[in-house]
Amino acid sequence: MDKQLARNLQSRILEVNTLITAAGVVFLAKDTGRCLLQLRNSDKRYKHTWGFFGGLIDKGETPFEALQRELVEEIGFMPELHKLNPIDVYESKDKNFYYYSFAAVVEKEFSPTLNEESSGYAWIDIGRWPQPMHQGAKATLNRNGGTDKLHRILEVNAG
Numbered sequence: 378m379d380k381q382l383a384r385n386l387q388s389r390i391l392e393v394n395t396l397i398t399a400a401g402v403v404f405l406a407k408d409t410g411r412c413l414l415q416l417r418n419s420d421k422r423y424k425h426t427w428g429f430f431g432g433l434i435d436k437g438e439t440p441f442e443a444l445q446r447e448l449v450e451e452i453g454f455m456p457e458l459h460k461l462n463p464i465d466v467y468e469s470k471d472k473n474f475y476y477y478s479f480a481a482v483v484e485k486e487f488s489p490t491l492n493e494e495s496s497g498y499a500w501i502d503i504g505r506w507p508q509p510m511h512q513g514a515k516a517t518l519n520r521n522g523g524t525d526k527l528h529r530i531l532e533v534n535a536g
Contacts, residue, residue: 401431428511453490
């Protein structure tokens with residue numbers, strides 16, 4: 378087993394019964410007004426559902442640092458970001474899991490180089506969500522005006 382993978386597994390096993398945090402991002406393209414979603418692979422939890430790129434926040438990382446690491450892994454590079462716009466924080470009922478959702482505006486649509494965690498991606502019109510949606514992404518986009526937040530973030534950053 379790869380040493381890095383073994384260390385990651387070991388640190389995540391030690392997190393059982395402790396706080397687990399994760400972060401994800403939806404990209405908004407200025408040139409088209411569309412957003413980028415990930416189609417999860419068949420070996421992932423909630424397989425073959427559409428959601429955000431991102432993942433677990435490792436001990437000592439900020440959500441932004443975790444997203445930087447996860448994006449390089451999942452899309453092959455870290456896009457130039459001027460700002461991460463928070464859109465939602467999910468808290469589990471037992472308060473042991475938090476998921477931080479962000480929107481990031483990019484100048485133009487790009488083609489990610491996907492790793493094994495994804496089976497596809499799509500740039501789509503905001504609000505015209507593909508099916509089936511990951512339950513967490515669906516909740517985020519429907520909770521507290523999530524879709525409207527994406528439109529506002531794009532408008533504010535259009536200039």
